[in-house]
Amino acid sequence: MSSPLDPRTDSSQAAAEGLTLFAAVMMLIVGFLDLFRGLMGIVHDSVFVSTPHYVFKFNTTSWGWIHLLLGILAIMVGVGLFKVSLWARILGIAVAALLILANFLSIPYYPLWSIVVIAICAFVIWGLCVVRHEKSPPG
DSSP, X not given: OOXXXXXXXXXXXXXXXXXXXXXXXXXXXXXXXXXXXXXXXXXXXXXXXXXXXXXTOOOHHHHHHHHHHHHHHHHHHHHHHTTTOHHHXXXXXXXXXXXXXXXXXXXTXXXXXXXXXXXXXXXXXXXXXXXOOOOOOOO
């Protein structure tokens, strides 16, 4: 068991805070970009691809609302992650997973960006899961 003065404890805490900060910034970026993507879908921007025979077919307005709401949620969670709290980390993982799912389902409408967001969200999940905060020794 390491003592409170052990340098490994400080480096572990710094790594945890650094990865959480990374996840917070990336969550904010993805949130704002998904918010803008949602607005593009709502106003029927011509940037989206038309897919006539897709199993999960929604019109671009529906995808717009889905991405707008997920973007707002991601922004709120990103702000919460700056406090390095456990609830924000858990909610961050859940929101990143929902963003991965939504972007996977909307690959035919905006393929390149969907794949980029999936990769960023995977890094966010990794950053929030990989480091555990050490418990302080009793007494």
